[in-house]
Amino acid sequence: MLTRLLSLSLFLLLASAATNETDQEALLQIKDLISEDPLGVLSSWNRSLHFCHWHGVRCSRRHQRVAVLDLSALKLEGSVSPHIGNLTFLRAIFLENNSFHGTIPEEISRLLHLRYLLLQDNAFQDLGVTLPNLRGFYGGGNKFSGPFPTLDKNYISGNIPQEFGNLYNLGALYLSENMLEGSIPQSIGKLSNLQGLRIYKCSISGQIPLSIGNMTRLSVLDLGGNMLQGSIPVTLSNISSLEELNLGDNLLSGTIPEQVFGLSSLIILYLHQNHLTGQLPHQVGSLKNIGKFTIAANKLTGEIPKSLGDCVVLELLYMQDNLFEGTIPSSFKQLKGIQDLFMSYNNLSGHIPSFLGELPFIKNLILSHNMFEGEVPTNGVFRNITAFSVVGNVKLCGGIQALELPTCSQEIPENKNKAVLIRRILIPLGIIIPVFLLLACLWAILSRIRGSTKEIPSELSLQIQHLKLSYAELFQATDGFCSTNLIGEGSFSSVYQGNLDSANKIVAIKVLNLQKPGARSSFLAECEALRNLRHRNLVKIITSCSSIDLKGSEFKALVFEYMPNGTLHNWLHPSSSEQQQNGDSLNLVQRLSIAIDVASALDYLQHQCETPIAHCDIKPSNILLDKELCAYIGDFGLATVCSTTTAQSNHLQTCSIGIKGTIGYVAPEYGMGGEATVQGDVYSYGILLLEMFTGKGPTNSMFTVNSSLHNYVQTTLTDQVLQIVDPQIRLQMEDENETKANCKYSVSTLENGLRSLFQVGLLCSAESPKERMDIRDVIVELHAVRGALLRA
Structure with missing residues (x-):
């Protein structure tokens, strides 16, 4: 047994020595390609001294492996050796303020632990590496060409450097979901060869530079989810190849330039959740290839231009939360491919056109909280209560029974005797109302006995990909509400993780404990609150269920998107x-x-x-x-x-x-x-x-x-x-x-x-x-x- 332990110890010692030897040899190879060292700082890089004590080298405490290589501001000249990729524990490289030249070796891509790479103020010429885990990158003052490294979803910070404008041959620049600040530099317009620019969901502010219109080869421009202010630059109309433009979720103001709608190449145009004003220009009809168009949550006024119906390949149109007025244009009957049409929270009026029900692919039609009047159609999408919403239009009548709207009354000739009319109306009502109340009571009792599932009317549940779920489906999804699936408990409810086979997704199911006082009002309050709330940092509800459980007791639950990282x-x-x-x-x-x-x-x-x-x-x-x-x-x-x-x-x-x-x-x-x-x-x-x-x-x-x-x-x-x-x-x-x-x-x-x-x-x-x-x-x-x- 002792022999085995000694052998194992010797093996581990040799393994450690071998990995340390790898680091030492890699550093010596790096030294060999440094041609000028006027300060003599690399004289300590020799075998007589442990490499962890060499100038500019810092090692991890536990493994004694190179963690930091800091050669910044040492007046060094030369190129970077590919052997740098053998420093597998390397977490940071600082080479700034030197005279390094040539390419950044592809072997750097092997450094999976690398978090920081500082290369500014050198003479590097190529940066064609992939750095998936990088958190900090600084590369100004070089002559980079080729593709930019993949930097999405990291912790890159600071301002977007003016030096990016020197990357003339750059083909794509993706900096989304980082922690940038400041504004977009005017110099970015020098990237005339850039085809894709994404700076989505960072913290950049200021105005969109006019120079962005010089990037005439762009096909993707995504600046959404920031704090950009000012107006939409007219110079965007210069980018004739633009296919995707996302300026949504910013603080942009002013009118939408009509020139933007001259970009017939646009397939996606997102302008939602800004402070845009004025009318929607009639030139919008020029977007012949537009498939997704969102202008929701702005302050747009006037009538909806008839020319919007010319965008015949539209699949998604979000116009809610504006100040549009007038009627729905008859030209909308040309939108044969429309799937989602959201027009809630405007001042639209008139009758709801029946042709909307005949659109062949429509899945979600949200017309709620406007001033529509008259009879609700009953054809097509209007037959499915889970696919459309007209709540908040107080002058509507008719429609399918699930809407519970009043019956549309017929006009009465003016020359009829008023007394006769009163008798004809009041006498039948005296008979009908008691009968109606009796039938309503019987219907409620029968519904309870049958255990029918009824969705709580909720605009929110109609504005999303709505799932109509029964108690049985929720029971199956949670293995009978098994305790092993219990992920949380509150004052009035228990939350279970569930697997919905019908939707092939994991969800969180909040089951109300209706035996506790206040649970029912809590359920109704949550339904009411979530019905109209839409924000990226509010929990997203999928559906609600009000039914009867296996014991014949009342059952109420809410189904939410599952959050894998808990609370x-x-x-x-x-x-x-x-x-x-x-x-x-x-x-x-x-x-x-x-x-x-x-x-x-x-x-x-x-x-x-x-x-x-x-x-x-x-x-x-x-x-x-x-x-x-x-x-x-x-x-x-x-x-x-x-x-x-x-x-x-x-x-x-x-x-x-x-x-x-x-x-x-x-x-x-x-x-x-x-x-x-x-x-x-x-x-x-x-x-x-x-x-x-x-x-x-x-x-x-x-x-x-x-x-x-x-x-x-x-x-x-x-x-x-x-x-x-x-x-x-x-x-x-x-x-x-x-x-x-x-x-x-x-x-x-x-x-x-x-x-x-x-x-x-x-x-x-x-x-x-x-x-x-x-x-x-x-x-x-x-x-x-x-x-x-x-x-x-």
Whole structure:
């Protein structure tokens, strides 16, 4: 046995020596291709000294392998050896401010642990490598050509450098879902050979540069999901090859230039969720190849141009949440390929055209909340209650029985005697109404006995790919609501993971416990709240089910998209099994991004909805995380639509309800009988923010009657900020300090960033509602903190 142990130890020792030898040889090969070393810094690179002590080399503590290669600003000249790809533990390469030339070796693509690559101010000529895990890339001041490295969905930070304009031969530039800031440089217009530009869902602001019209070979331009302001540049009309244009979800204003609609090559045009005004130009009919067109959530006015019907290959048309008026053009009967037509929340009037029901491929027709009148058609799509919505049009009548609209009355000749008319109307009503009430009661009883499934009327459920699910299907999806599929429990419900065979997808099924007082009102409140809410950081509902279970009892459930990363609470306070399963905890940037996501959703509820909505239960267990750790607010069971109080003493958004929420997160004024307000949600958010960065919940045992999480942070904020931060964040910082790239957070930068975060949390959780921050200001502050940390 001893012999085996000695053999194993010798084997491990030799293996370690072999891998270390690989690193040493790779470094010597790198030295061989450096032709000029005027400062003599590479003289230490010899076999008489362990390579971990060579100038510019930093090794990992555990494995003694090269983790950082830092040769920045040493006046070195030469090329980069392909042997750099043998430094398999390498996490950061700093070669900036030298005279390196030639190509970046393809072998760098083998460095799966590489996170930071700084190459600026050299003479490199080619960058044709794939860097899937890169977090930081700086390459200005070179002469790069060829394809740009794949950088999507990383943590690239800082401004888009002006030097990108020097990459004349660049064919595609994809920087989506990063943490960029600042504006798009005018120099980007020099990329005349660029065919694809995606800077989607970053934090860039400013105006779209006019020079972007010089990129005449572009086929894809995706700038959606940012904070771009100003008008849509007319110069876009120069890009005659453009097929996809996404400017949606920004802050653009002004009118839509009619010249943009001259781009007949466009297949996709997204302009939704901006501040665009004016009329939709009639030139829109020139988009002969357009398949997807979204202008929803703007402030567009006037009538819908008849020429829009000339876009005969349209499949998706979103026009909701605008100020359109007039009737639906008869030319829409030409849209034979339309599948989704959303026109809700406008001022459209007149009769609903029956030809809409004859469109052969239409799946979702949303006409709700307009001023339509008259009879609802019953042909085609109008036969399927799950495929169309006309709610909120109070002058409609007729239609299929499921709409429960009044019967359309026929006009009565004026020359009829009024007394005769009264007798003819009132006498039959005296007989019909009691009979109708009796039949209604019988129908309700029979429906309960049969256990029929009835969908709760919900505009939201009609605006998505709606699934009509029965109790039996939900029972099967959860293996009989088995405890092994239970993923969460709340005050009025249990949440199960389910596998829907019919849709081939995993979902979260929230089953109401109707035996608990308040459960039914919670269910109705959540349905009402989710019916019209649409935001990328609000949980997405799939359908609802109201039925009878196997015991004959009433059954109600909501079905949501499944969030594979569970709740924020489970990440902040994991059980031992969860800690083992997840492994890593949330780092500083991830927590900050989650905080921004939640604040963005609250901003939508408080400032962007027609009437403000108070969620009333903001806490970590109601924050859900998807596979990318994007955050979604869930559980709207306590949500309430608010009204505006215009008293001069304050301008609070209030809603009359009893005390709601969870202990520790509930605003103090609620306990004194105060009305619930959206400022109450800000208080809960403040507590959430303090918890995210201290790791301590408001009901932690360390807090007694005379202390609280708010007071704990406030008393230690000035000079002990690093001591109150979550230990998991500190451990990650210490681990990451092994590389210069992550050591960039100086103590002062880190302290200032955390101090700002805690200050925001304290201001949000102030005792007086009038002293709390507006959630819009919170978002600005958090973006500033994230920008400062990433710039460091």
